[in-house]
Amino acid sequence: MRLNDTKTIECATGYRAAAVGSSLATINDPKSFQVRCESDCSYSGMKQCAALPCGTYSGLGFQYDAEWSAGRVYFQGESITVSCPMGYVVKGSKCQKSFVVGCADGQFEGQQSCVQVSCVNGSNSSCGEGFCPSFYQTFSDEFDQVLIEAGTGSNSLQKLANDVVPHGQQVLVKCIATHAPTPIQKYPQDWSDCPYIPGYAPGTFPASCNDCSWNRPWYCSMIRCDLHGLLGSKMIFYMAKDPASSSVDYIYYGQSAFGKCLTGYTFSQQNYTEYVQYTCGYNCTVNPFKPCIPKECGKVPPQLHASVDSNAVDKVLVEGDKVTIVCMSGYRVNGTTCDSYYTLSCVNGIFLGTSESSQSPRIMACEAFDGDGSQCNACPPIKNQKDFLHISSWSSDLQIRVNQSILVQCEQGYRSVLAELQNFPVLCNESQQHEISCTQYGWQSRYVCRKISCPVSSSSFQFSTIEPTGHVLFNQSANLTCNMGYRPGTSDPSESRLQILRCTENCDLTQAQTCQRAVCESFDLPKYAVALEKIDQNVLVNFNPDAYKFQLYHDQSILFNCQNSFYLPNTCNSSFRISCYDGVLSGFQDCFRYQDGTCTTCKGVTVANISNARAISYPHAISSTGMFDNGEFVHVTCMDGYFASSSAQFDVTCENGVSGYNLVCSNGTFVSNVSCNAATCVPYLQYSLDNNVLSVVPSIVKYQEYVNVTCKYGYRPSSTLPSSQTWFSTPCLSNCGYNISICQRVVCNLMEISLPLNTHIAPESSKIARHGDNFLVECDFGFSSTEIICQTNGNLTCDDGKSLQEGLCQANIPCGCGTGP
Structure with missing residues (x-):
């Protein structure tokens, strides 16, 4: 294009000219725009073609x-x-x-x-769907007495003659009062037993239009009342009050029948009515509803010379009830020879009896037996024998003669064992049956029914204790208690640790729940702290890195350390441990920054530093080595004979003393509230067991202190001579004992001892005697005892190293004592 040339740009269908940068256009935006070539070679009037949306689409019912x-x-x-x-x-x-x-x-x-889409004359259109024709007209031959309710809601029921029903519409069909729904599968059955249709009132059922066809699972037929089904089998029904008329089992709506109770049954215990008229009504019910009940015979009257089954005492018996009457010893059932019991039955309101030999019901009693009884070798019924406890059944109710046996069954939870084995536990491998025999002395058996036991062993359950152990009887309980920190079947610490186990009929305890480790409440990472990698007991700790939460189980703990320049509150320590015990969390702390700089480390503290301090505060310490920060510690090991204690303690011995203690770094100084102090020695006499000691002073000493020991009179320390001192000193050793010197008896050396005048040692005497011993001496030639004339020898006593007696041989021998010339 040249300068000032213009050009019209047309947007495609579905787009409109919008401002440059617009993502969407509106219906009011133009379909085209014009641009001009300007002097700077740019275009003026530039727009862009943006998409024109139709918006969202909606349409109800589609x-x-x-x-x-x-x-x-x-x-x-x-x-x-x-x-x-x-x-x-x-x-x-x-x-x-x-x-x-x-x-x-x-x-x-x-x-x-x-x-x-509608159907044409009741049939489907070419599309195969549409309206259903009038229900009333379609089924008028079957439902000419049917009311229809269109749709749902509170509309009154009305006959719908020509109304058609669209596809999917449901109508409610109600039978007239004389009819009730009947399953369509039973068509053309002409009666209904009024089945219950869930969600619908009696006499009504649903029908629905489905693609021009009616879906009707029910039809209406005449109500019929099942007399025996409603009133029971203990009566008979007639169409008239005449037993000669034929009996009936059913009557239709509005019909009546007369009911008569069978023998032994009545409409009322007070007023005996022979007939009751019943009428069949709405929903297959009869009016009145009055069934026959068993006639009452009342309580068992007193039976002379007999005992009555305890289960029947004071019980009102009705038609069909029976009770066993057992005659006392020496009595028999009247009209029989050997029958010792009879069965009393309630028959049509009165009590009649039968016995083993007299089966025709009659009035029975026990009368004295006038024979010798030899022909009646029988035992009474087992059910009346109190000696046979815990028996649930037996093989025969007939009269058992002498030398006959029956098989009995023990109750549940009992087993047959020998009667003499009363003190042994009974297990389930024992038989549940045994025989009892009829003898001339009555029923006898070597076996009895005893309660089973469940073995109980503490080794069968982990992390728990159980009481009692050994055996628990049937239906009794044992208490299983989980160990501290465990709960049965759960980790919830709020649950009880106790579970009760019952001994079952299979000789097993009821299933115990496994004791699981209790879990503590989860916690967040403490403020300004980091978790160290080491975890106690090599167990895993639940940790959620997304939520940064920790959760510990019983007996688990984890060590945390405050970040640099942060410490625990009110202390200079920087590490702490959070523990879980029995579901309770302890040790949780947050770290704080100390602004005043008071928390410092112990710089340059070594083993040599601690050893040098021994002469000042801890003179007997031998320390480990290392550099330590604030809150860390060194362990000090005391010398032999010294233990960690305060200086005021006097009861630290070698048995209860602790050989070391921790010095903790606090504010740049190692501190401790204990030091190495000398151990206390045991009392000397208790240690030496020497009965020859007179005294020990002092009674209590510490390591390296001395005790002075004094021997009794006549005793000397083992290391001294008789003339030496009678005491010795010994120090308290590092093992809290002593170097023992024994107090021994003083020795009298007969070769050196000073003897009385005119005496010498007898040749047959020993050369040595001890304190308290006697030794034999002889008088010199020409001397005798001053006490006994002509006696030339005698005994002296060794007393503390010298002779005890003086003046033994001081008399001259008179003439006539000897045998000389």
């Missing part, structure tokens, strides 16, 4: 293709297929069921409407 959505905007060339509802076609067509709507130049084209 169905659309799968790509349609309520908010979709359609553009040039896009289309949507619209389908008519069931029973409709495109207006103006014969069978067309759908049409296409397209977007063309900003407007929808091809829109059409749908109209209902």
